[in-house]
Amino acid sequence: MEGEWINGWLCIRCNFEVPFKAEAIGIDDFGIYFICPRCRRRNQLESLGHRNGALLLRQTGK
Numbered sequence: 001m002e003g004e005w006i007n008g009w010l011c012i013r014c015n016f017e018v019p020f021k022a023e024a025i026g027i028d029d030f031g032i033y034f035i036c037p038r039c040r041r042r043n044q045l046e047s048l049g050h051r052n053g054a055l056l057l058r059q060t061g062k
């Protein structure tokens with residue numbers, strides 16, 4: 001098992017797993033983020049650039 005890849009992001013407040021979906025991602029002056037559908041916490045993401053035509057995003061833990 002690789003371990004590196006999971007199927008979604010984990011909300012840093014409630015640990016709810018949010019599936020990777022383009023609709024879940026928002027971008028504003030502060031950067032890229034997704035909003036947890038359960039507790040509405042904003043979870044910050046950072047871009048790692050493009051690979052194979054897809055934008056790679058990583059959680060920053062903020």
Ligand SMILES: [Zn+2]
Nearest residue numbers: 011014036039
């Ligand atoms: Zn949450």
